[in-house]
Amino acid sequence: MDKRFCLDLNLNDIKDWCAEKSFPSYRADQLFKWLSTGVICLDDMTNIPKDMRASLSEDFIFDEGMKIEHEFVSQIDGTVKLVFRMYDGHIIETVIMRYKQGLSICISSQAGCKMGCTFCASAHAGFGRNLTGGEMLGQVLLSQKRMNERIRSVVVMGIGEPFDNYDNLMRFIELVTCEEGNNLGSRHITVSTCGLVPKMKEFTALKSQVNLSVSLHAPNDELRKQLMPIANKYSLDELIKACDEYIKATNRRITFEYSLFDGVNDGPESARELYRLLRGLHCHVNLIAANEFPGSPYKRSRKEHIEAFRSSLERYKINATLRREMGTDIMAACGQLRRGLEQ
């Protein structure tokens, strides 16, 4: 993108631009206020003079940068999935869920993913490009505007591997937590990685209050390599060490995501191995009844196996819960829409 997307600008960037173009600095505050409330169409910014709007549109991308192309609302629990089309035709998905504490959003960090997890629809649809920090922020701000309600927590767990787009992820965190802007507390953000160990270490060194979640999905290297090619690069030993470093440096608990696949990783031996791997770590295991999609080689684990797995972990004193399924009627196509909609 030659021109920057408007939501990639922070208040200082806008102030600098105003100074350069000889617009008074209070215009920067006005523009930033519009952007922070999810108004990215210049025509809607009624207090910004016409000449400034014309000048802005020459230098930056506004609402043509990302538009809501489709919207799906679950008839079961009201979960909303928004499908955005970006300025260059790429498609990304965002999911908004309602919990007791308020709205939570799951955002994408890339259009597609390079990681190639064999159970994932996004991997099957291929990689498009990295999203900018502003495009990640846009998912939050435009969703807030669409829902007419503030979003209380953000998980970076949608399409893409956030640590494979590290600098843009950091910019997103800076933008979404900015006090003059959206002002979300770091503790209300969770980043989920498939286990890019060097980036996990870089993230740990920041000692931020952002939560870390690791997609584990297997209790041994052999099985993990089948499910997640990244396991060929970083062993479970290295991964767990990096997790331990994060816990010690931040004093925060880590979450492990574990999707259960029928006959693959859901038996009593897997539960035992998982216990041996995680014992002593300050962690929580999020068990997921895996999503099936056409062409996937895996079936979701059976109910009784999921329950038995959870009880085993409980017996081993590993903190584990089964993730509540939300919006199942609109999730079936998760990650696959991209392939069908991109041209």
Ligand code: SF4
């Ligand atoms: S599970 Fe996550 S990291 Fe793996 S291919 Fe899918 S989006 Fe990428």
